Amino acid sequence: MLKTDQDALIQATLAGDPQAFQALIEPHAPGVYGLALQITRNPAEAEEVLQDATLTAYTKLTTFRGASSFKTWLYRIATNAALMRLRKAKRSPESLPENWDRPADPRPWTGDPEAWFAREEFHQILSEALDSLPEIYRTTFWLRDVEGLSNLEVAEIMGLSLPAVKSRILRARLHLRDQLAPYFEERLRDAS
Amino acid sequence: MHHDPGHDCSHLKEALADYLDGDLDTELCRELREHLKDCHPCRVVVDSTQQTIRFYEKERPVRLPPDVMRRLQETLKARIPPAREP
Numbered sequence: 001m002l003k004t005d006q007d008a009l010i011q012a013t014l015a016g017d018p019q020a021f022q023a024l025i026e027p028h029a030p031g032v033y034g035l036a037l038q039i040t041r042n043p044a045e046a047e048e049v050l051q052d053a054t055l056t057a058y059t060k061l062t063t064f065r066g067a068s069s070f071k072t073w074l075y076r077i078a079t080n081a082a083l084m085r086l087r088k089a090k091r092s093p094e095s096l097p098e099n100w101d102r103p104a105d106p107r108p109w110t111g112d113p114e115a116w117f118a119r120e121e122f123h124q125i126l127s128e129a130l131d132s133l134p135e136i137y138r139t140t141f142w143l144r145d146v147e148g149l150s151n152l153e154v155a156e157i158m159g160l161s162l163p164a165v166k167s168r169i170l171r172a173r174l175h176l177r178d179q180l181a182p183y184f185e186e187r188l189r190d191a192s
Numbered sequence: 193m194h195h196d197p198g199h200d201c202s203h204l205k206e207a208l209a210d211y212l213d214g215d216l217d218t219e220l221c222r223e224l225r226e227h228l229k230d231c232h233p234c235r236v237v238v239d240s241t242q243q244t245i246r247f248y249e250k251e252r253p254v255r256l257p258p259d260v261m262r263r264l265q266e267t268l269k270a271r272i273p274p275a276r277e278p
Contacts, residue, residue, distance in 0.1 A: 018272040022265065029261060034254030047260050051267050058272060102201065106236040109243055117250065126251055145248045151213070170209040176248070177241045184240070 006070055013061055025054055028071055032078045038142045039082035039135055053078035068156055076157045094134035100174050109184040129179035133172055140165060141172035201234050
């Protein structure tokens with residue numbers, strides 16, 4: 001959505017047009033749902049987060065100043081709503097060990113990524129690796145590498161400093177690499 | 193990246209975040225780039241981490257179930273007052 005279209009929809013919503021708000025929200029709904037799913041790991045809760053975040057965005061739209069993008073602003077609302085649910089459920093955040101050591105003898109990954117993508121099993125493996133990340137890393141990684149947001153935007157959404165975001169993303173990337181490595185190294189052995 | 197005989201890889205871990213993001217201009221990143229020419233294990237880890245990032249960048253986006261979208265639209269209709277007639 002072009003920023004000018006988005007600004008027009010925001011103005012129309014503030015002028016009292018509910019259809020404008022629906023048009024403003026709908027393109028972001030899959031992203032908000034996906035983000036909420038990463039945090040809660042529960043489709044029913046992710047749907048509730050989507051609904052809560054959407055209604056909060058409506059009631060707070062007068063406070064949106066355009067300093068950040070509407071998407072970043074909406075994602076921050078959704079992140080807060082999802083984290084609130086985790087806190088209510090007393091699910092405490094897990095962490096990864098502070099130090100990461102490079103494997104002593106890592107083997108190169110070979111093969112044809114396009115062929116891997118065609119296999120259902122491959123998507124399952126990516127999903128399971130992501131599931132193995134503690135929530136705080138998974139959400140940060142998701143926003144950065146799946147949603148494609150910048151480090152600064154992720155920092156704004158998560159309420160973190162830029163160094164903290166970069167540190168979490170690196171830790172998540174290395175953890176995922178380590179999780180995927182046996183699969184590809186195994187395939188390498190199979191192929192040899 | 194840990195200490196290998198003949199190599200000191202550990203301090204270069206600090207540059208890895210910037211390196212993976214393509215910010216290659218810092219002194220430490222230049223040092224890392226030089227290091228990767230000689231250190232095979234580090235190169236394998238960096239290559240496979242870049243591969244990992246590419247996998248997730250290309251992964252299928254989360255699909256919003258049609259029922260979820262329908263219920264969201266119903267909620268918006270119910271909770272947001274209709275536009276006033278001019």
